Amino acid sequence: MFETRSRFDRVSLRGRRPSRSNRALSQLYYGDNLDVLREHVADESVDLIYLDPPFNSNANYNVLFRSPTGGQSDAQIEAFEDTWHWNDKAEDAFDRVAHSGNTKAFDLLNAMRAFLGENDMMAYLAMMAVRLIELHRVLKPTGSLYLHCDPTASHYLKLLLDGVFGADKYRNEIVWRRTTSHNSSNRYGKIADTILFYTKSDSWTWNDVRTAYSEAQLGRYQEDQNGKLFRAENLTADRRNSNSGKFEWRGTTPPSTRGWAYSIEQLEQWWSEGRILKKRDGSPRMDGLKIYLEGLEGQKLQSVWTDIPRIGNTSAERLGYPTQKPVALLERIVAVSSNEGDVVLDPFCGCGTAIHAAEKLGRRWIGIDVTHLAISLIEKRMRDAFPEVQLAVEGTPKDLASAEDLAARDKYQFQWWAVSMVDAMPFGGKKKGADGGIDGIIYFKPDGRRTEKALVSIKGGQNVGVQMIRELHSAMEREKAPLGVFVTKTSPSSVMEKEAAAVGRFHSEATGKSYPRLQILTLAELFQGKRPDIPYVDPTAAFKQAARESTARQPILL
Structure with a gap:
């Protein structure tokens, strides 16, 4: 067995984590995110936006609470109703897009209305369009936006993003495999979500985050005589249309269609270092360049993420909020597309996973949600996980x-x-x-x-x-x-x-x-500060207690 975690899934964080005294206060808002964005978030002031809006799934989502005795849930409070209808609010959102000045976005939305009609999906898209325009406004030129959705509306949302950001600002469609299997009697199992990645300009923040190699990839490695793990790579390349590399070296000549991929000087250096595998007669193998596992940075991130599972029902991370995403998923996004001290915004913050990841990696953040259930859960979560967090809550009653x-x-x-x-x-x-x-x-x-x-x-x-x-x-x-x-x-x-x-x-x-x-x-x-006079109140009963996070700088994404 060999350990690779210390080498992989890491990002180079510049300097040490900023001290609390040097970081601006992060902000949590109760209210409609459209109103909060317009009233409280300045133009081009945000470095990274992650949003996980309702998907128009026509479902009601409940926050589950469990009594300290461990019995059945004592309460299932409806957190939000993921159902939209064409009404005055939808018409108002459509009208706001019409008068936003973004003609491309409105042209797309208007075309969708002609195609879809005035139905629930159209109401959802109108609500999203006017908010995406505001999110584009607050994003810095070097900023990025990640929109998390499922196949219910991802194709429509991509068109809206093309209209708001420009089709040339689309960077990736990330597929997140959230579960390994999902049984269905008459169609393929639905096991993945979509994350649409856009940037504000052609110059954006990007950190090279690497992931651990898969078991299949690690299976290609073997031990040499010194116990070091290596894989063998080819020393030749296709030379059908070139004479380059077509020479004999130490008794070995590549086939007529191929040639050595490296200069004789480089080949000799590797030979002297013991980096070339030999045939029985002592001549070099053409597929014999040793690539050692030690020192490799790991695998570059691809657009399909299969290594971060969803939060299981018995996971210590689960807080009882519907649609809760794993912190590891948001840590990856935050680490790749922002730097320490940057501002991360989540306008549909739910139970606060994005801002949890932002705080953990030394970013400032803005979270917005339209229910007091979510705000209460997030406030408790952040204070449990980060006891020294400087947290301000706006929009909740203060008098x-x-x-x-x-x-x-x-x-x-x-x-x-x-x-x-x-x-x-x-x-x-x-x-x-x-x-x-x-x-x-x-x-x-x-x-x-x-x-x-x-x-x-x-x-x-x-x-x-x-x-x-x-x-x-x-x-x-x-x-x-x-x-x-x-x-x-x-x-x-x-x-x-x-x-x-x-x-x-x-x-x-x-x-x-x-x-x-x-x-x-x-x-x-x-x-005035008065509270019920009750002995030995259980502080963990209202919401599940989040695990306390280390205050030390985190150089590795776990």
Whole structure:
């Protein structure tokens, strides 16, 4: 056996990883990426863009949460609905492209509309077109864009990219084999995604990243008398139309159609170094140039990537977010197309794999997502993996007025944000059944061993009353939850406070203290830093904890 990992899959990173004090603060935005790009990202300010937008798969994707007891999922919260419809929003996106000044992009989009009609796919393409125009604007002249998609719409998206970036700025279609097999009864298994690679200009950032040789390639190597691994390469070349190299050397003459590929001086040097294999009579073999494995840089990246598997269901890397991509995939893209200190942008950042890879390799980054579930997951992921990360979150409520505005615009996003404020696990999603108005769960260990739960109810409206306290109490009894937390935008009445107090107290042997069983918190108190008074809260219950990354410079991509 021989070890090659230390030699391969590496990229030369210039200098040491920048210290945190010398790097600008990275940014996470909650909001529609079209609005965020226009309002917060300057022209030609981004070095690398990776986007993994919804594929228009007509599927709903859920974030899976699992209780600390390891049982079945306690909640499946709908992260996003990957379905688009032709409506006023789609018409508005189409109109924005028409008035963008990019006539080629609009001509393509208009032709697609004539072909497809006003259907779901056309709505998706209009949404993507207006955003691709903005992404082109913010990309530096030396920048690159990677668009991750599947065959559902990859051919249409490539046409849009040709219109926005120019067909001559297309560099590669990368095929990523994400799984080894996928059974289908009446068609070929779907095992790969497509990544479209474009650049802003004809001069772009490119780092030579090498990958490990395959087992088949390594099988060509053998040991010499000194135990060094080598393969044999041909010393001759096709010389049908040339007299070059047609000479006898040390008793060997190539066939009439071939000649020596190297000068006699070079051949003699290799002979003296023992680099030429010999025949039994001592003359040189024409296929006998020794190429040693030691010192080789590895295999250049090709456009088909088969060496990075998807994240398995039991992988420690899996966080429970739908469509999560492996960090290794994004590390490769970041390493190839950016340098330390560059800015990496992911406008559909989901669970934050691209910005995780960017942080790991010493880049600055901008992440954007339209759900508070994603923002909460990313914020926790980054703080778990990089405890010293300088992370700013924009777009989430920072005061009572902005919280009230979010509640008025989208009650579910408001609920998910408020649930994250009390470090609870979201529960129920948009399709509430017999949950009694439960919006979140806080797991805790009152004796340091057994796990109990506190139910969380979020109310963002103006009309709250004592009946809501009774409903939460009923849910606590039904679910055998010793504690409950009622979060309200408006101040509770004295009757509500009296009803909550009547639920009683909970005693923890571990702390020797008692706690109100049903606690009422206002949004104003949350902004002042107040949190539920609960003993031994499990900090890993809401989202799976990401593994902590090393703060040392990483010269090798694993």
